Amino acid sequence: MGLPFRQAAKIGAYVVKKQLSGKKYPLVLMLEPLFRCNLACAGCGKIDYPDEILNQRMSVQACMDAIDECGAPAVSIAGGEPLLHRDLAQIVQGYLDRDKFVILCTNALLLAKKINQYTPHPNFTWSIHLDGDKAMHDKSVCQDGTYDRAIAAIKLAKSKGFRTQINCTLFDGTDGERTAKFFDEMMAMGVDGITVSPGYAYERAPDQEHFLNRERTKKMFRDILSRGRGGKDWKFTNSPLFMDFLAGNQTYECTPWSMPLLTVFGWQKPCYLLGEGYAKTFTELMEDTEWEKYGVGKYEKCANCMVHCGFEGTAAADSIKNPLKVLPILMHGVKTSGAMALDIDLSQQRPAEFSFSRHVEHKMSQIKAGNSNTTEIEAAE
Numbered sequence: 001m002g003l004p005f006r007q008a009a010k011i012g013a014y015v016v017k018k019q020l021s022g023k024k025y026p027l028v029l030m031l032e033p034l035f036r037c038n039l040a041c042a043g044c045g046k047i048d049y050p051d052e053i054l055n056q057r058m059s060v061q062a063c064m065d066a067i068d069e070c071g072a073p074a075v076s077i078a079g080g081e082p083l084l085h086r087d088l089a090q091i092v093q094g095y096l097d098r099d100k101f102v103i104l105c106t107n108a109l110l111l112a113k114k115i116n117q118y119t120p121h122p123n124f125t126w127s128i129h130l131d132g133d134k135a136m137h138d139k140s141v142c143q144d145g146t147y148d149r150a151i152a153a154i155k156l157a158k159s160k161g162f163r164t165q166i167n168c169t170l171f172d173g174t175d176g177e178r179t180a181k182f183f184d185e186m187m188a189m190g191v192d193g194i195t196v197s198p199g200y201a202y203e204r205a206p207d208q209e210h211f212l213n214r215e216r217t218k219k220m221f222r223d224i225l226s227r228g229r230g231g232k233d234w235k236f237t238n239s240p241l242f243m244d245f246l247a248g249n250q251t252y253e254c255t256p257w258s259m260p261l262l263t264v265f266g267w268q269k270p271c272y273l274l275g276e277g278y279a280k281t282f283t284e285l286m287e288d289t290e291w292e293k294y295g296v297g298k299y300e301k302c303a304n305c306m307v308h309c310g311f312e313g314t315a316a317a318d319s320i321k322n323p324l325k326v327l328p329i330l331m332h333g334v335k336t337s338g339a340m341a342l343d344i345d346l347s348q349q350r351p352a353e354f355s356f357s358r359h360v361e362h363k364m365s366q367i368k369a370g371n372s373n374t375t376e377i378e379a380a381e
Contacts, residue, residue, distance in 0.1 A: 230333015
């Protein structure tokens with residue numbers, strides 16, 4: 001397992017308590033305090049907003065209010081590139097002062113410049129974006145040299161005593177042997193964990209051709225995991241049952257509210273991956289979102305999704321309800337052969353609706369009118 005014992009134990013206790021309450025609850029706050037980035041990845045749907053929106057930043061107070069309101073035990077900070085935010089170190093410290101686990105996701109291009117603003121802490125983790133070996137990663141992010149800079153950043157962070165992991169998104173056409181070798185290299189380098197997920201088709205992403213469907217996702221992960229004793233050779237931060245799900249051994253519906261996303265637009269409905277409206281508060285997100293309309297088998301846009309932000313919450317809850325399901329995976333690794341679990345029927349799903357431009361238009365009108373909630377959002381430097 002790639003999670004520290006204290007973190008796994010505290011989050012596990014939180015999940016048990018919340019499960020007993022019978023109410024919907026967040027597991028991780030996904031925070032995107034800005035959309036601006038210093039890369040232009042073809043598979044990203046976050047970077048082609050108008051400059052007026054890319055120049056927006058969430059304030060420190062807005063970020064603190066978000067965690068106080070939702071109460072999640074962990075925060076994953078992404079973007080855009082979060083290290084472009086001038087107050088990010090203060091935001092991270094605010095979360096640590098609240099005894100939250102903080103995962104700072106970065107492409108690492110600015111890490112060497114910014115690292116002295118941060119101090120090693122048992123609750124803090126650098127999560128470096130690496131989508132495979134040098135050729136795989138540089139192709140994924142559409143810029144040569146980024147892999148080498150990320151590797152240098154990992155070594156620098158480790159040398160300063162930081163917990164450091166990688167986050168790896170895998171797309172259609174991923175070579176199992178190369179990916180397994182890459183994971184071996186990361187373990188040999190001493191990274192503290194690997195967070196892995198299949199790519200999801202962001203509506204605004206320039207490249208729509210290399211996202212995986214569910215069948216190819218399962219086959220790809222079986223191929224990769226079979227080369228590492230069912231994944232036992234690598235320290236994944238993902239839960240064992242989520243990895244089992246990726247390999248086609250579990251039939252799960254997503255839990256979209258388990259990892260709510262807050263951006264400069266507000267709380268994104270219904271989840272981190274689909275922008276179909278925004279709520280002003282976390283309570284409004286939880287109470288007013290029509291959750292029953294979304295998910296695999298319910299909505300066309302969700303048909304191919306197997307991403308961690310939707311299904312980790314489901315896997316975590318399942319591990320609490322059925323702990324004996326986890327033991328065979330811990331002992332023998334993920335099953336990578338034989339029949340797969342029956343998948344969800346898609347025949348009754350409702351057709352996709354495309355509305356992502358509405359919130360952009362609304363935000364632009366707010367900015368031009370000078371009333372874009374400036375107590376919570378600041379202009380960029």
